[in-house]
Amino acid sequence: MKYFDEYRDPRLARKVVDEIQRAQTRPWVIMEVCGGQTHSIVKHGLDFLLPQGIELVHGPGCPVCVTPLEMIDKAHAIARRPEVIFCSFGDMLRVPGSDGDLFTIKSRGGDVRVVYSPLDCLKIARANPSRMVVFFAIGFETTAPANAMLVWRAYKEGLRNVSLLVSHVLVPPAIAFILQSPQNRVQGFLGPGHVCTVMGYREYEPIAERYQVPIVITGFEPLDLLQGTLMTVRLLEQGQAVVENQYARVLGREGNAAAQKLIYDVFEVGDRKWRGVGSIPKSGLKLRWEFREHDAERLFDVREIDTREPEICISGQILKGIRKPHDCPAFGQQCTPQHPLGATMVSAEGACAAYYTYGRHLKKADLVQVAQA
C-alpha cells in the first residue's frame, strides 16, 4: 500500500534500530504522547525491536481515555432523552459511565449513531428537524477543526437542532503538567504528529526550553516512530533541549493556519478535567458565547452532573508515564477490555487496552515466545 509500505520496511527498521544502539550510551525514558503512537508501537511490536535501555512510556494522548467520567455520564444522560439523536465517534460507544455504556443505552431504545465525520450531523439534523442532534465532541487539537466546522456551519445555516457536548483537550498543557510532577521520569518526548499537523510545533518550543527536554514531533508508522526515537536519543545524548520535526513530510512549524483560525473562531481556551489526572488549567476548549445555542451542556442542563471517580485503578499514573500497564496487579486479571476498571483499558488507543489486545497480559515466559515467534 503506497504511503504505508515505505514506512514499514523491515530492513530499514533494522538499520534505524542499529543506529539507535550506536547513538545510545546510557538508558533513556521517552514518552510517546499520542495514543495513536502507542497503538502503532504495540501493534507492530516495535518495543521488542528497540535496544535495551530505551524505555518507551505511554502518554496522555488518548482522547477517549482522558475524557472524564462525569462527561461520559453527561453524554449518557443526554443520549437517553427521547428527542435526542446522539452522534459519536465509534470508540466512545463502549466507554462505561456510572450506568452502562452507549451500546446499553441504544439497546434500551436510545437513538445513538456512529458518525465518521462530525459534518454527518448536519445531514441528520436536516432530515430530522423535530429532533435534537447532539455530537459528542471529544479529542485533541486534531479533531477540533472538524468539530468547529460543524458548529460554524450549523450556526450559518440556522440549524438550531444541532449541538455539541464539548470535552476538548489540548496537548501542550498536559506535557507541561507531566513535567511538573515530582515523580516525573520522562526525559524526552515523541510529540504528537497529528495534533501538530493542525497546530504546528511553535508552542512546544517554550516547553522544551523551560523544562530542558527534547521534543521530536513524530508520525505514526513504524519507521516514523523508530526515527523519532533515534532523533530523541541523539538530542538526549547531546544534551540538546530543542524541538525537532520527524514528520516533516506532513507538517511544518506553523501548522494549518486556516484550521487554527476556525478552532479559535468557535472555541476558547478554558480549564478542563482530565480523567485519571484531574483539572489542568487552560488545558481545554469550550464553545464561545456566540455559539451557546449549540452548547449541549447548556441546552440539556447537565452541568450539575458531577461524578466522583472511584479510586480503583492506576490509570492516572499510567497516563503520566509514571507506571506501566503491567505494573498494575489488576491488569489482565480483574481489568480487561471486557471489564475495564479504568480509562486506559477502554479505547484501543489506551495504553492498557493496547497492551492487552496485543498480548501483553501474558506471563513473561509466553512473552519470550512472542518475541521469538
Next chain:
Amino acid sequence: MPDSAQAPTRTLNSDEPESMPGAACPLPIFDHKQVVLGHGSGGKLSAELIERIFVPAFSNPLLDKLDDQAVFEIGAARLAFTTDSFVVTPIFFPGGDIGELAVNGTVNDLAMSGARPLYLSSAFILEEGLVMEDLRRIVNSMRCAAQAAGVQLVTGDTKVVNRGKGDQIFINTAGIGVIEGAVNISAANARPGDQIILSGYVGDHGMAILSQREGLEFEGEIRSDTAALHTLVAAMLEASTDIHVLRDPTRGGIATTLNEIAARSRVGVRLQETAIPVREAVSSACELLGLDPLYVANEGKLVAIVGRAGAQEILDRMRRHPLGTDACIIGEVTAEHPGMVIMTTGIGGSRVLDTLFGEQLPRIC
C-alpha cells in the same frame, strides 16, 4: 448502578499494593441485562451468549462440538446440517445482495465440513412496506446463486411484520448436504506442524458493506467476495483428504476464526503478516477508519488447516480453481502457546491476535 448490580464483586488479593484499594468494580458491562449489538459480532460477547444461554439449554454431543454445522449419520449416509440468518444492511451492496449471501452462506457452512450441499430451506421475514421489486430482485439472485451452487430450495416460509419492526427483509436459510468419502474435518482437528492455507484476499465483504452503509468515498472500488465455496473444497479434497480444519472466516474475520481453531484444537497458531493478502483498497479503507482487516468479515474465503505433506498439492489445486487463484500459506500450527494466535509483523516485531470483545469500532484519530 443497574448494570453492575448483578456482577460478581471483584476483590483484590491482599498482596497488592496500596494504589489498588480493594474496591468493587464499578464498571463491568459484561453481564448484560439486555442484548447489545456486540452479542452478534462473532467476538467474545457472541461466544458468551452461546456458552451461557444456548449450550446449557440444548446441550448434546453434536451441538457441543460448536462447529458451523452438525455432522451425523442416518443409515449409510453421512449428512451435514446447518442454518444461518441474514440481516445485512444495506440489502444491496457492491458485489451482491442479501439473497445471494443467504444462499452462499449456508452452502459454505455445509462445504466447510467437506459436504456436497443438496437442499436448502428459506424463511423470509418481510417488513411491511418493502418494495416488491426489491423482493423480486433478491429472490431472483437467490435463484441464480442456488442454480450456480447446484442446490435446490425445497421448502420455505414467509412472515410479514409491522413497519418499523424489521429492517426491510431478514432471511434465514438452513441446508443439508452429504459427506462422501473418508473426510474428518472439524475445528478441533488442527495438529502441530499443520500448514494454514488462506484461499485469497481478506476483508473485501466487510469493507464493501461498510463503505456502502456509511456512504464513504471509496465505495465502488471494493466489492463483496460472496461466493459458494463447495466446488473449491471438492477440488481440495481431490488433491488430498488430509484436510483437518476448514472454516469460512465470516464475522470477526480470519483473526477470530484462527483463535477459535487454536482454542478448540488446543494448539498455537503462528502467522506471517506479510503472507496475508489484503487488497490495497481494503487496507487503505481500514487504515482510514482505524480497523484491522484481519477482523473484517469475508463471505467467499476459506481457511484450511492441512497436513504438511499434502499442503503444496492442495495449494496448487486451489490456485487452478477460480475461487482460489490467490491462495497462499499464511502460517503454521504449533505445539507452543496453545490457544494463542501470534503473528510476526511486517516490520519484524510480533504481536498476539486476540479475539475481539465485540464489534470493531472505528477510532477517533
